[in-house]
Amino acid sequence: MRFSTWKHTMVGGVAAAGIAVGACVGASATAAAAPSETPLNVTAQVSSQAVENLGLNARQAKGIQHHLQVRGYRPGAVDGYLGTDSWKAMQRSLREYHEYTGAIDGIVGPNTIKALQRMLKEYYGYTGAIDGIAGDGTRAAWARCGSAWADHYGY
Structure with missing residues (x-):
């Protein structure tokens, strides 16, 4: 061949x-x-691993988590990573004090940001619009909040 x-x-x-x-x-x-006979909730599996610190360092995030824990909002581990459990705790707090009306789902969407902005405007010098956008002003006030709580709790 x-x-x-x-x-x-x-x-x-x-x-x-x-x-x-x-x-x-x-x-x-x-x-x-x-498709299987038992549908999987893929969204819950993915979002439970999501971390959104909105610019906070681990020390600041621990301060926020510790504050939420002390107040009874159950943020999960105080580890410096604002994951789904931390944001659910924050949403529960925001619902109680800052007009959050969305789902307690741990997703940092526009409604969560708006309520957060109301809190930051009241206590941490946020001067921007309540627009649901986590821009520079929101992040700077959020960092002041995280630093204040971290200092208070000794982080």
Whole structure:
């Protein structure tokens, strides 16, 4: 057999094998992707790992978490990472004192930011609009809040 004929035969065979394997993999991937009888709540799994410190360092975030813990809002671990449990605690606090009306879901959306801005305007020198956007002014006031609580609790 000449080399070029042998090469075409091998390439053709490998291509056919690849197509066959790809079809099997595609079938198993389709089967694996098919909906199960028990639907999974993927959003809850992803958001529970999300961290949004809004510019705070770990020390400032620990101060906020500790304050929420002392006040009975259950922020989870005081670890310097404002995850879903910390934001749910903050939303509970904001609902009680700063007109938060959204879901207690731990998602830092516009409604959470608006209530946070109301709190920051009242206590931490925020002078911007209550617009639900965590811009520079919101983040600076949030940092003052985190620093105050961190200093108070010795972080």
